[in-house]
Amino acid sequence: MIRLAVTLLLAAPAGADPLFENRSTGLPEHTYGGGWEHFVGGGVAVFDCNGDALPDIYAAGGATPAQMMRNMGDFRFEAVAVPPLTDVTGAYPLDLNGDGDLDLFVMRVGQNQMLMGRGDCTFDAGSVLPPADDWTTAFSAWWEDEGSPVMAIGNYVDRADPEGPFEACDDNYILRAGPNGYLKTPLIPGFCPLSMLAVHDARGRPTLRISNDRHYYVRGGHEQMWDIEDQRFLGPEDGWQNVSLWGMGIASRDLTGDGRDEVMLTSMGDQLMQIAGADGTYAAAPFAIGTYAQRPHTGDDGRPSTGWHAAFADIDNDGRADLFIAKGNVDQMPGLAMRDPNNLLMQQPDGTFIEAALIAGIATTERSRGAALADFDGDGRLDLVVMNRRAPMELYRNVTPDVGNWLSVTLAQPGGNRFGVGAIVTVATDGRSQSQQLTVGGGHAGGTALPLHFGLGDAVTAQVTITWPDGSVSEQPARANVALRIAR
Numbered sequence: 001m002i003r004l005a006v007t008l009l010l011a012a013p014a015g016a017d018p019l020f021e022n023r024s025t026g027l028p029e030h031t032y033g034g035g036w037e038h039f040v041g042g043g044v045a046v047f048d049c050n051g052d053a054l055p056d057i058y059a060a061g062g063a064t065p066a067q068m069m070r071n072m073g074d075f076r077f078e079a080v081a082v083p084p085l086t087d088v089t090g091a092y093p094l095d096l097n098g099d100g101d102l103d104l105f106v107m108r109v110g111q112n113q114m115l116m117g118r119g120d121c122t123f124d125a126g127s128v129l130p131p132a133d134d135w136t137t138a139f140s141a142w143w144e145d146e147g148s149p150v151m152a153i154g155n156y157v158d159r160a161d162p163e164g165p166f167e168a169c170d171d172n173y174i175l176r177a178g179p180n181g182y183l184k185t186p187l188i189p190g191f192c193p194l195s196m197l198a199v200h201d202a203r204g205r206p207t208l209r210i211s212n213d214r215h216y217y218v219r220g221g222h223e224q225m226w227d228i229e230d231q232r233f234l235g236p237e238d239g240w241q242n243v244s245l246w247g248m249g250i251a252s253r254d255l256t257g258d259g260r261d262e263v264m265l266t267s268m269g270d271q272l273m274q275i276a277g278a279d280g281t282y283a284a285a286p287f288a289i290g291t292y293a294q295r296p297h298t299g300d301d302g303r304p305s306t307g308w309h310a311a312f313a314d315i316d317n318d319g320r321a322d323l324f325i326a327k328g329n330v331d332q333m334p335g336l337a338m339r340d341p342n343n344l345l346m347q348q349p350d351g352t353f354i355e356a357a358l359i360a361g362i363a364t365t366e367r368s369r370g371a372a373l374a375d376f377d378g379d380g381r382l383d384l385v386v387m388n389r390r391a392p393m394e395l396y397r398n399v400t401p402d403v404g405n406w407l408s409v410t411l412a413q414p415g416g417n418r419f420g421v422g423a424i425v426t427v428a429t430d431g432r433s434q435s436q437q438l439t440v441g442g443g444h445a446g447g448t449a450l451p452l453h454f455g456l457g458d459a460v461t462a463q464v465t466i467t468w469p470d471g472s473v474s475e476q477p478a479r480a481n482v483a484l485r486i487a488r
Contacts, residue, residue, distance in 0.1 A: 016316075016400060016401045017356060017359050018344060018346060018356050018360040018398075019359075019361065019398075019400045019401070020362050020398055021361070021396065021397045023397045024393065024396075026075040026076045027069065027385075028078065030061065030069075030393050031390060031392055032061055032064075032387050032389050032390070033064050033389070037135060037159075038089070039331055040194055040369075041090050041137055042308075042369030042444075042445060043089065043444060043445025044058065044060070044372050044385055044393075044446045045058040045090070045448070046374045046447075046448045046450065047093035047449040048449075048450070049068075049117055049119075050120050051119060052071075053378060054072075054073060054376065055375070056070050056071045056077075056121060057385060058082075058104055060091060060387065062087070062088070062389075064086065065085065066082075067079055068080040068081075068082040070121045075376060075397055082122060083113075083123060085106060085113060087109040088107065089109060089136060089137055089445055090106075090139075090370060090445025090446045091107060092140075092446065093440075093449040094141055095416075095417075095418050097116065098147075098416035099418075103115060103117045103126065105141070107445065111132060113125070114126025127182070128181060129182060130175070133160070134170055135157055136153055136156070137156040138153075138154025138194055138196040138445075139151065139441060140197050140440060141440040142206065142421065142440070143421060144228075146417065147177065147415075150175070152172065152173075152174055152196050152198065152208055153173050153175060154172045155171065155172055155193075156169070156192050156216075157192060158170035165216060167215065169192040169212075169215055170192075171187070172187040174187050187226065191210075191214065192215060193210045193211060193212050194212070194247060194249065194444060195248065195441075195443065196250075196441050197252060197439060197441040197442035200437060201276075201280070202261075204260075205227060207228060208225070208226040209225055209250060209263070210224040210225070211223055211247030211249065211266075221244060222242040223244070239279065239281040240281075243265075243272070245267040245268075246268040246269070248267055248268075248306070248307055248444055249307065249326075250263065250265060250266075250441075250442045252264075253312035253321050253436065254276075255312075257432065257433045257434065257435075258278070259424075260276035260278075261276060262274060264291065264310045264325075266310045267306075269305070270292045270294045271291060271292055271307045271310070271325060272284060273285035273292075288352065289353060290352045290353040293305060293307065293355075295337070296327075296340050297357070297363070298339075298341045298363055298365070299341075301337045301339055301340075303337040304336050304337060305336070305340050306328060306340060307325050308328065308371075309324075309325070309368075309369065310323065310444075311324050311443060313373040313382050313453065314453065314455030315360075315381075315382060316403045316404065316455065317381070317456065318403075318404045318455055318457050319404065319432060319434065319455045319457040320349070322345060322347050323353060324342070324344055324345075324373060325342060326342050326369060326370065326371045326386060326444070327341060327342050327343065327368055328367030328369065331367075331389075340365060341357060341363035341365050342368055343357050344360050344362055344363075360400075362384060364386065366388040366389075366391040367388055368387065368389075370446040371386045371443075372443075373448075374450055375450075375453065380408075381398035381399075381403055381406075382453060383395070383396060404455050404457040405460060405480035407453075407456055407464075407478055407480060407482060407484060408451035408482075408483045408484065409425050409452045409454070409485075409486060410484070410486070411423055411438065414488065419449065420466075420468060421438050421440055422439075423437070423466055424436070424438075424466075424467040425452050425464065425465070425467075426464070426465040427462050427463070427464055428463045429459035430459050432459075436452045438452065451483060461477065462479075462480065463475060463477055464477070464486070468488065
């Protein structure tokens with residue numbers, strides 16, 4: 001059995017069980033709907049689109065129009081007119097043109113789109129992307145220089161393949177900005193990805209992790225790791241052992257304080273946690289860790305669960321990252337649980353996780369897809385928004401009592417990568433250490449561009465270390481319960 005080195009992350013125990021208050025009535029009416037091309041997807045992008053420090057929401061709609069929702073405070077959101085787009089599977093916020101305003105890369109069944117933020121929650125159509133009629137379901141981005149981001153596009157089933165849908169996964173590709181538009185480079189083979197994440201791996205190297213739907217339910221597909229610097233897929237000679245699962249989502253977070261991110265992979269059946277080793281490889285977490293979440297934790301349906309969006313976040317600010325997993329049947333797949341409640345797995349002092357979604361009030365049994373954890377009201381507690389397929393979105397306020405202290409960190413730097421994507425933020429308190437990477441991608445069909453949130457437990461001060469994307473390092477002391485902005 002693998003023993004997690006959690007001694008660096010021990011903190012004061014949480015004062016109470018997690019608790020959320022349903023505030024879904026504050027959202028505009030919105031549902032992710034559609035037929036078989038929208039069985040997957042259904043993501044939400046959460047970011048501050050107007051600089052008021054209140055996170056806003058862009059919600060995919062599938063067959064119905066996607067919707068921009070501006071945060072008006074007190075968990076009230078209003079619809080904002082944006083370029084109308086249907087067949088949206090999800091979106092990711094990032095600064096595409098380096099002007100300091102967050103934009104959106106919108107994934108679609110059909111031509112993907114860029115929406116360029118004006119800084120007031122309205123958007124203009126962006127640069128023309130290479131013509132495509134793909135079914136895009138995964139996205140990630142990173143910067144290789146001070147110019148425009150490099151973007152990885154993951155495509156599901158090739159809709160033009162007459163032999164499809166089985167064994168008909170489409171090609172993925174990389175987009176780089178060129179003098180006359182975007183240059184498109186194949187990223188093959190493709191195994192029907194449902195999530196991508198560019199992140200420093202256990203070796204400390206920038207790598208694109210790709211979670212695949214196992215070549216659309218047939219043999220031959222597996223998870224993939226693509227070395228960004230070498231521009232090649234890793235294999236056994238690199239210590240990478242292929243893992244085959246019905247991959248849906250990715251979450252990445254350093255759980256042990258060693259500076260290497262553990263990885264959560266959601267799927268049909270087991271949700272696989274991979275522990276990062278000192279030798280740069282990964283190993284499956286022991287079953288006793290409590291994160292496999294392979295069956296519904298409420299009701300009497302013993303069939304396997306279907307996991308989608310996953311996110312690590314410190315729900316009670318005790319200094320230990322917890323784990324949310326959105327669950328839901330693809331549609332009516334009889335071999336899988338139909339009423340499949342979402343998970344909220346609270347990390348304990350010994351590094352194991354305990355299910356708390358039911359007592360927290362967020363164990364919905366709709367067909368959940370995308371989700372995001374964000375501090376929608378600025379009170380230092382992370383709230384929750386969940387996208388459901390063929391059911392209304394859900395919004396929950398975190399009202400957990402007796403939470404610990406917290407710190408949020410926002411980065412700023414000159415050049416095209418204005419928000420410091422690729423940086424690593426380390427927060428040290430009383431001999432303990434936590435780190436987070438600033439990334440674009442992961443989850444399922446949607447992500448966030450928000451301050452990095454750290455729970456501090458009882459600590460009232462912290463030392464913050466930034467390893468910037470170019471490798472330079474800066475340090476700054478901080479007080480607890482502060483939204484810290486660090487600029488180069």
